[in-house]
Amino acid sequence: MSGRAEGGVPVYADEILEARSTSEATAVVALDTGETVSYRTLARRTEALTGLLAALGVGRSSTVALVMDKSIASVTAMWAALRLGARYVPVDESLPAARVALLLARCEPTVTLVHPGHRALLDGAPAGRVVTVGDGPGEWDPGAESAPRPGADPAGRDPDDAAYVVFTSGSTGSPKGVVISHRALCAFLSGAQETVGFEEGMRFLNVAPLFFDASVVDLWSTFLVGGSVHLLPRLRMPTQITRAVEEWRITDTLLVPSVIRMLVGRFSDAARRDLGSLRRLWFGGESCPVAVLRAFAERVPGLTYVHGYGPTETTHSATLFLVDDIAGYEEEFLPIGGPLPSVDVLVVDDALRPVPDGATGELLIGGPQVMTGYCGEPARTAAAVVEPLGPGGGRYYRSGDYVRRRADGALVFLGRRDDALKINGNLVHLSEVEAATLAVPGVGDCCAVPEEHALTGRAITLFVLGGGPGPGDGPPGEPELRHALALRLPDYMLPARITFLTDEDVNLTPSGKLDRRRLRALTTG
Template structure:
């Protein structure tokens, strides 16, 4: 099995910055505040915070939580935690206090850093030592305070007592039951990802990456650390409020790379003609994943921004974001409705198996198992859930694999095609239906911007499908009606897959998750009211 031993791969994630601690090149630009810092400045600020954290007992095996808006200070916290051998845990500052307390209790931080405006979220929470980040220093400080602009001469980090299997970060996701899962990722896994992505995609030193994903979303790992790997510049976009923020930033800062969820790409294409008026010629690669994205949408984007390479990534959080990649620069000539998810990164092992975890022949449908160095350490404080997620298939020589719960099939050229999730399946009149297949057919309709298919109760069949649709109006046209949509779906789906109910969403009706996707849990509630 391969490891992250390529020539560009460090053993620890923080070494990416350690080797650039005297560089005058710009490391981070905060597009909200306008602040921009060099690698050297970032290193000096990190040293100040490293000394502060060390004084509060942070060291190898510790946890440093952060309840902060995205900023240069956030990146400083990540680097400082890693330099001390601790793991960083970014939390969503928009969560209610009870949820924040629950997550902190699961990861047991030694120190929690918090912006002043979010300080109330930590009242009564098991946050360890609380350090307030920035703001005006009160005359009588209530607890510890850190000035994120303070700098100290940099000393070399002590790597001698550390190991690649030490924890690097924890990202929280929701399970199928709605209960949170704290996914623990090691330095080995993080370095394997970065090395693999660099080998497959190839980056340049002048890379200017627009980070749209929140820092508590695992896509940010690729955004930030792949850029730091080659000494490029990360541009931090504040919490996304409108897609035109993206096109404006790309033009102003001559962005070369950005990663967007398909929902946002569809919004750019379908509802913001402003995107077409922006000069986006600096873009080299558009990264996307996490949802189905019709090739027709990518063609429309390509018409606005020709000459791009499209990087389709697939991978659960448990496998350090991206386990597979598919690259193409010929969207116009691509004939299928959806791109495949591609092949494994160099350090990733994949199996396509049946219900007994036995490999299936190429061309047959099976569940995808993912192994190799990129696999998570486990779920934070939850060994039982970890044991259920990691399995040892027959004939795998004792190697553990993560059960993705995703159904795929392998094409003749080796690329994998995603079909749907194990837990999005239901039976209607004895027929097995994958909701993702219904969504894929809906997204292939020209005027559909986004959609979500959810299970609902039906008085006759017991189970049925409710389809929520967000559509766009072409110039001078009204929004197509349900009859037209049903006619389109009937051309693509068998009768038993057709939705029993279709609800059209207006812009004001749409709830998005922090990562920019439709809020499925909210739509499930609406479907069963």
């Protein structure tokens, strides 16, 4: 079965490459090596790997795990898995071996493709047939090409077949393998295209690792319109981004707000570079003060800001909010916007009953973008995906996020269910404390964590990193910060302790966010 869904988006993701298999337009650029491949070359390399994987037993409903650095080879591997009706599973190659083994046990790969430097991670792991990337006997030469065979659809496949699995950490630290179908991925692409409008020839700078779901936007939206994806190596400093934008005339990039704040704090470098090719800045995953975006706009005018919201379980972005005139936007934070065309949202109380507009409730997300489930965990899936309107009323993902709907229909994020705690009988959302802190000029980033004090009981410890937009781009002193927070928060939400961090103190997660788990560990000794 093949065809095209409403809006011209294919029913199966791999048909996007098949449709461009003769194009000499640039498809992927690896910025660490400078290697560039066209769609035609990528299709021929994909066909060669497809033959190898098929000979190893990969077919419909199989799993191909990728323990690989971000590269043209890893993108080729994604396409090859999809062409055979299999699902691909990118695995963070920086994880310890025990964690890699746990992820592989969850997804049960038929074949695992691995770069030579990561081969030791698979010793004793349930990896299926292991194929090393290389040009030796029994290895996969990522430069090998074969003539594509048109119409190679796996027999009997269905749009609800899995396209990929992305692992996220649960609140208990137990990894969750989120299974996303072709139907879900193509629904997201169709909705994003209708809402944002991707142009042919767009050049998207991919900053996120392939095992982080933000890469779904970078790669798939670009491939949909025949643009070029520029793969940035693992992010270590913001100057990598500004250099790449100037050198490759990048039109789009998606950054987490932590990275945007770092860029703003280091615009002395950006001032020496031409960033005028940028058309859109995508962001999401954390609160981002409008003041930070205004500071970005002063250096790079004329951008459209695309604020995306959506858990991994809803195929990255379930809602979008677009702003062209950020300088004229008066509120401190952007809303998360409205649902994509195929997405349905409900705001409900604890009994999953809809609440009136303007009231606070948990956000439920329905429609074809909702995940198939958690890999190998039906009980966990049943707790996360519910039918609040009764049988036949549709499957909805419980986001765990509290929102309210404004009069104009836009949704405003208020906090997470699992970041709530009671202090002296008062309900506190740590995300609300962080949002108030980020709105203070001079704050680059922050993290609020609960801490037990021997004398005062439960309280809040606030970690603060400087470098935000403000006088001197340095952090405020503790008295100034406490005064600013007292103007924004009630007494019971004020931090008992404030710790200031430097760049040297900070660990970032692979997605570029502050490592909250590490900071929480500091409060417990």
